[in-house]
Amino acid sequence: MYCPNLPSSKGPPAPRSYVFSVVKDQVAEPPYAERPVTEAPTRVGVVDDVKAPVTHHAVSTHDDGSPSLLHLVELDSAAHADMYASAIQLYSKTFTESYELKASEVTHMVQMKKYKMLAMLDAARTQVKAIAVIGDIPILDHTYCLLDYFVVDEKHRGGGFGAKFFNILVEYMRINSTHSIMLLECKDGLMKWYSRLGAMRCPIPSSVCDPDANENLAAVESYNTMDVVIREDGRFTAGDRLDQNRLKMVMNNMRQYLHSYCQCETKTVINEEGASKELLIWS
Numbered sequence: 354m355y356c357p358n359l360p361s362s363k364g365p366p367a368p369r370s371y372v373f374s375v376v377k378d379q380v381a382e383p384p385y386a387e388r389p390v391t392e393a394p395t396r397v398g399v400v401d402d403v404k405a406p407v408t409h410h411a412v413s414t415h416d417d418g419s420p421s422l423l424h425l426v427e428l429d430s431a432a433h434a435d436m437y438a439s440a441i442q443l444y445s446k447t448f449t450e451s452y453e454l455k456a457s458e459v460t461h462m463v464q465m466k467k468y469k470m471l472a473m474l475d476a477a478r479t480q481v482k483a484i485a486v487i488g489d490i491p492i493l494d495h496t497y498c499l500l501d502y503f504v505v506d507e508k509h510r511g512g513g514f515g516a517k518f519f520n521i522l523v524e525y526m527r528i529n530s531t532h533s534i535m536l537l538e539c540k541d542g543l544m545k546w547y548s549r550l551g552a553m554r555c556p557i558p559s560s561v562c563d564p565d566a567n568e569n570l571a572a573v574e575s576y577n578t579m580d581v582v583i584r585e586d587g588r589f590t591a592g593d594r595l596d597q598n599r600l601k602m603v604m605n606n607m608r609q610y611l612h613s614y615c616q617c618e619t620k621t622v623i624n625e626e627g628a629s630k631e632l633l634i635w636s
């Protein structure tokens with residue numbers, strides 16, 4: 354287990370920081386060396402190549418420097434019904450706007466393997482502390498996925514928990530999926546936070562997906578698209594991030610496949626400060 358930041362007996366305690374190592378449960382697949390030789394694997398989507406349940410154990414540190422154990426699990430709505438119910442409850446109480454998917458729709462997407470439901474559990478593995486809902490984007494050989502929903506339960510917010518969760522999530526996706534890039538969408542206020550975690554804003558206008566937004570576009574909150582490289586595999590590296598045409602294609606596929614929007618209109622709005630802003634309006 355690699356825990357470089359755990360407190361040492363010599364010198365001052367290490368600064369409080371996020372550290373983790375990843376170990377698969379007994380139920381996970383055997384190491385590569387023990388697997389029977391089969392045909393070369395084809396590149397498939399995130400959901401298809403992961404045998405649930407897969408668990409990541411993450412070692413973090415408490416304020417006093419002592420280690421704390423966190424578990425990241427991929428939930429199946431039927432096989433882990435109780436835990437899944439807690440996860441979907443956290444979704445429902447957080448995303449209440451009319452344009453958000455209903456809990457039953459999210460579950461349907463999980464069952465269709467369009468979404469992956471990942472939950473961060475406490476040490477006793479009884480409580481869901483945070484969830485991430487990750488959507489597959491099939492175009493371009495599943496190179497991209499979308500972090501569609503990311504929530505830390507109010508009780509656990511602050512003190513860096515969300516940042517830890519995000520880092521563990523990226524590590525999980527690096528190991529357990531074939532995606533190279535994870536997209537995410539966030540409001541202006543959260544861009545700095547995601548930037549600190551390695552995300553970069555994509556060079557495409559912000560999106561508006563609220564069907565009622567046209568009433569007052571200048572006031573509506575738009576979503577910036579950001580990306581995080583989760584794997585540099587030679588096919589796709591950080592240098593490829595600025596390809597606008599590729600991004601537009603991916604966005605279109607993502608909106609149709611995950612969000613059921615087919616139309617995209619570009620509009621320029623003038624905000625209260627008199628600045629103009631280009632927006633992509635999806636319907």
Ligand SMILES: CC(C)(COP(=O)(O)OP(=O)(O)OC[C@H]1O[C@@H](n2cnc3c(N)ncnc32)[C@H](O)[C@@H]1OP(=O)(O)O)[C@@H](O)C(=O)NCCC(=O)NCCS
Nearest residue numbers: 503504505509510511512513514515516538539542543546
């Ligand atoms: C965003 C969220 C995951 C952060 O979790 P967390 O445990 O509070 O994260 P951390 O403790 O690592 O970081 C907190 C930082 O994020 C900032 N932050 C949290 N929510 C914010 C928001 N909506 N707008 C701007 N900043 C925000 C805090 O001010 C704090 O800043 P600081 O580090 O400069 O003090 C959590 O607030 C949440 O679940 N919010 C509701 C759902 C949501 O908005 N998800 C993101 C969708 S893109």
